[in-house]
Amino acid sequence: MNNNNNTDINVNEETQLLNDELIATYLQDNPDFFARNPQLLASIRFSDNKRGVVSLVERQQQIQRQKIHALEEEITQLLTVANYNEQLFTVYNDLYLSLIESPDLSDFLSKLQLTTTQLLNLAGFKLYLTNKDFEIGHPTIVKTDCSEILENRLGDKEYYFGRIQKSEQESLFASTDVGSVVLVKLTEREKVLGFIAISSQDAEHFHPTMDTLLLNQFRTLIAKLLIQQLLKVGL
Template sequence: MTDQPHTPTAEPDASDAQGSTPSVGAQDVVAYLRANPAFFAEHDDLLLELQVPHQRGDSVSLVERQLKLLRDRNIEMRHRLSHLMDVARDNDRLFEKTRRLILDLLDADSLEAVVMAVEDSLRQEFKVPFVSLILFGDTVAPVGRWVNPTEAQQAIGGLLCAGKTVSGTLRDHELDFLFGEAQRPEVGSSAVAALDYQGLHGVLAIASHDPQHYKSSVGTLFLSYIAEVLGRVLPRFTQTLRPVR
């Protein structure tokens, strides 16, 4: 290997030295490593990120193969850890929003306050574009949307019989019942939770424009939790709730 020709340059003046950061070239790195031969012994984690050929003819040594596997595994673990951290941060934000909503429900002193707390929180805090809270009862109350239990059974009985929160793409007549015929074309996917406490009291449904947002396998823990709290809060303000069988 031959040395590269060196072209002399003018000495920088004081203002240049103070106003710019000197660049570090390959020769500077080489000189530093030669002056500090124990550098990698003290920073052996860097070896997993370096590409150091160790070949004999056309074959690759076992050491180089092992280093490559370790390097690839290290990168994979970093990506996995980054993903887990993102999920943890998202769950923290969901938990905080849910906590505030639960406290508002516990502080509510009327049925109107309960309905407003749920709808405002889901739309403003959770940024859910479609929200539907439907209560089942023979007598219609002046607050909220009330539906006869028989009508509810005919429209969404298939969603309620499972006794758990369901998500995914719903049928047209189910969307019409939950969100209205006018909004149905805009709904891509939905999640539906029954308000079930000492009998079925109603249903809480949310939806997104995105068909993939609420997949059938998506976690519905927070929505189920909100529905469970609603099922316990609502009977404090009305005695007309009736289960759908």
């Protein structure tokens, strides 16, 4: 008895799917069907989980409102990003002008740190240099050997966005309370000078899909200006 019931259910489901397919195909092949039968439009009803049974017009209005709401959210996000990028551009532009006038390496690094942590509201700024044949007494300079981080996180890439291991956090920032980071490789004439490490307490702040347009300019100019400052101290 149960087998017969199951067979009947399967047959009914297959029949319904076949009928649905035939109807869908017919309507696609006959786009003027409702133009020839306008009375059907007024009688069509849809089942809605929140509103119960609604008419075709109500259903179309609901879909249209959802599309408008989605577009409004997208426009708001685009405007937010545009406004943020404009603010970043202004901050970077002021920073570059200030760095050009830096009298020494210490002042240069202090301005970078100030802009990063205060104006951009980020947690930390560090600079790792591959050349260890010198002593620079500035808190932003990473003293530990981070060559493995340079190789593993950057390698043949210019940037790394995201989270890093606790041991890497300790090596770079002398802390394990780091949410996410951006690592920026600094090169000049294909020579790797080192990398900048900027941290945020927010684990989602730096992510792999971030735009690098402004960072490309930042990376190029900082590398050139850093070389000038290093030459002043005989490096």
